[in-house]
Amino acid sequence: MAPEPNSEEDAYFDHNPPPSRTTLARHLALARAFIARHAAASPPRRVVLVTSGGTTVPLENQTVRFIDNFSAGTRGATSAEHFLRAGYAVIFLHRQFSLLPFSRHYSHNTNCFLDFLTTTPSAASAGNEKTQEQVVVQQQHQRKMAAVLREYQRARADDALLLLPFVSIAEYLWHLRELARALQPLGGAALFYLAAAVSDFFVPRERMAEHKIQSSEEFSAVAAAAGAGEVVPAARMAGKALVIDLDPVPKFLKRLVDGWAPAAMIVSFKLETDPAILTQKAEYALKKYAHHLVIGNLLSTRKWEVVFVSVLEGEKWIRVPRRRRTKSSSGVEALVGKAAAAESLKASPGSLEDGPQKDANEEEVDISEDGEPLVEIESLIIPEVKRLHEEFIARNSHR
Template sequence: MSAPSLAAFIANSVSTSTPTVLITSGGTSVPLESNTVRTLENFSTGTRGSTSAELFLSSGYRVIFMHRIGSKLPFLRQIPSPTNVTPELANLIKDCPNPSVSTPIATFNSNLPNLYLLPFTTVTTYLSLLESTLKSLSPLDSLSIYYGAAAVSDFYLKKPPKHKIQSTSEGRSIANDNNIGEGFELKLDSVPKLLGDVKVWCPGIFVCGFKLETDPKILTSKVEKSIEKYGLDCVVGNVLGTRYEVCYLYDKGGAEEVRGRVEEGIVEGVVGRHMEYVCREGGSLNVCLEGNLIGGGKKERDERIWREMDGWKKGIFWGWERLGPVIGVALVYYIRRRKW
């Protein structure tokens, strides 16, 4: 059976009023020639994006995962392998007896009804795909999220040469290249900043941007300028050297520090802010009362509460969970038997 089209995937989200997040993940490539031999890379393994996709899925969201080809994919990233596991390869090895391989593949396949994969490589493909996907999401209005975790190139060549750039001055002379000399100068153009267009293409969408810096002194000021300039609802800010240990979730009210399991903290914070946003904007949510609630079912919520409690609080929680129904029945019996 062939995979549904993106339009059909989004139409299903609309018909069921299910919140849907567009996650961009991985780095972009900038070709230096039209017949590409050399490229400039914005490197990213896609770990944060793929991990976040898993967490959004477990929170009841549907996910459009726009990823760099070769970067990590949700669930399949967990397979111990030196190379990326593609869906095609996963299909071939799905019956592997090793549970460290078979379990992630089974989980990936079980989530496919709510996961749509959109691959890209070059920055120009990324920009075009982002615009068309956001426009397609517009019927979801406030139920949609843009979660821009991709490492997008800031510079590119608008008009790259047709053929391979020659490595020697003689070769460049033969190719009628203006850059003749022992060295080689490359002038790059700025990639268009599309954050300001996101709410133009999809007016009701909740926008979560990302800001990575190497200098912690300028992080907050850069984030605040982005929120003001582009109208972002929140921004994940991090410093390159500590991005796996600590991040900051910014909104117009300030910054919240996230430590430990960073991706869990980020997604939980974004989901909470999105729910508030939906309520303010008058949207409606499809909430499954059988356990697939936004933010987790009863079992997941109870487990999270239990982990965070002190010892004496756990005793009260345990006692109320077990004795509460008994006390309730006794009170009802007492009231009915009592002669007023």
């Protein structure tokens, strides 16, 4: 039986159309063809929708000013690579210009990408005394870049990676709903990995200023007079102050389970800054939205530890061993373990905390001071998600 319509959620789509229906239609056509190809493969290939990066909240219809967050899309882009290694086809719904799988190794770097390159003269061609310069990768970077390039080319050759960009909160939500519906035919073989940093607040279309909000008192007064009698914009100048009245974004996470993708496995994230409430908030989100797995992480330790909270397995911490942790300018390593309850600090037999994890492609990872490979936590997260997804499929196949 189909779930009852949720008036608040349905009203959002009724009153907040996508910025470009043409773009949405084009992306949806690409996604449907991508899904159909992998569903028809022998054997059929599982498809994961990875969302990544932050959403903007426009303050004007002709957008100049907007609210944004700091997310660069590191978790999503890194996870997408590991999903590809695990055999999934990946639809990567990402914030435009945020990090992408594979190119992230060079675009999210303190060095300019051009610093990895150099030029070298080639031999003069017959009948041509002038030598032609060639652009090549510097020797010290060739091994790692070649490994990254091979993986990228393999993903392209297998048609296993579909990149779909979004910018605003409206674009993201429209894409999420339509892609979820497109994935329905896959049933339990579809996986949602919701790593995007989605805004909790937005400006409704009917309360959005048409033109750029004027910071000058004189021009803001003129704009206010011109719009007299209309709905007061949610973002406006009031004297010398900018006033912004935001509405909460309807909680669509439950809708994924109830209507958009009822047979798929849903994995969502909970980011917090307070170690004392992280696990509680993850458990709360699990019950409220009926997702199958909530991955909790602290802002200060997210590159080194996460907590899995699921109905079947309860609470499970995954940590990168201390000597294998990648560096983080914003991380606070002293806080690792602070969010865990005392009993969860005791690693169970076979726990991922027992020792260094062997990376399948050691040539592709950086090396720690003692000569051992550093470990991205996503290389530990994705195998666990895959295991849970396999159990999810097996369990539901017997129903």
